[in-house]
Amino acid sequence: MNNLYIENQSYIHLLDPRIKLMFFIVSAVIVFFLDLTGMFFYSANILLILIISKSYLNVFKVKYIMLSIFIFSFLIWSFANSTGTKLIGPFTTEGVEEGLLTGLRLISLMSIGIIMISTTKIEDLSIALIKFGLPYKLVFSFTTTIRLIPIVLDSVEDIRNAQKLRGIGNINRKASPIKKLKENVPLLIPIIAKTLKRTNDLAIALEVKCFGIMDTRTQYNSISFSKNDGLFLVIIFVMISISLYIRGL
Known part of the structure; x- marks a missing residue:
């Protein structure tokens, strides 16, 4: 897994990266209304986009993280809202609804982010951010972080396998979550050390190549709007309008 981008020629892949960024930004605002x-309707549409673009393949890679975030936010908000109709124990109908709503908001935004990363090449995403007026150095830092995510995850797996061969970290699947967490602690030091070394090597390479010495930069790739982008904007508008209309019922 050396890249989060999924090779495909789906409708979502062919969209301009700026349209996907706009979709993410607009969604980050709309979900709170x-x-x-x-x-539920908005999330169902996002799920449909995940399936069409095959971005769900990357969702599977972080399914436990997303599930943990959903459960944590659901429990926190369910306990926080103790007013209303009692349901079970400390839970109320209003609290459970608020917990589900908050969980869906977070998962939906994460899913849109995964769609954007899964269907957009890093080079094109970089160009889109620059065209939005962001400084190149900031864009480079952001895109480099995205590139490093799968590399770090691969490193975690390699270190875990190496320690298992030495008889360290053979975690019992039936062990409690706390015990599993404790048994994963020995992984932290080599992971951090390897990540810092890779970061230092990258910094040296950038200095050798005089990174940032030029104020303006040229791009090998180019992006442009098409009819598909206009159609997707219409689809987003209709999706948001229906979601807001349902809210008013």
């Missing part, structure tokens, strides 16, 4: 019913 939707109620539970509207959020």
Whole structure:
């Protein structure tokens, strides 16, 4: 897994990166104006986009992280809202609805981010951010971080396998979550050390190549809007309008 980008020629892949960024930004605002019913409809559409673009393949890689975030946010908000109709124990109907709504908001935004990364090459995403007026150095830092994510995950797996061969970190699947967490602690030091070394090597390479010495830069690739982008904007508008209309019912 050396790249989060999924090679495909789906409709979502062919969209301009700026349209996908706009979709993410607009969604980050809209989801906070939707109620539970509207959020279910909005999430269902995002799920459809995940399937069309095959971005769900990357969702599987982080499914436990997403599930943990959903459960954590659901429990926190369910406990926080203790007013209303009692359901079970400390849970109330209003609290459970608020917990589900918050969980869906977070998972939906994460899913849109995964769609953008899975269907957009890093080079094109970099150009899109620069065209939005962001400084190149900031864009480079952001895109480099995205590139390093799969590399770090591969390093974690390599270190875990190496330690298992030495008889360290053979975690019992039936062990409690706390015990599993404790048994993963020995992985932290080699992971951090390897990440810092890789970061230092990258910094040296950038200095050798005089990174940032030029104020303006040229790009090998180019991006442009097409009819598909206009159609997708219409689809987004309709999706948001229906979600807001459902909220008003």
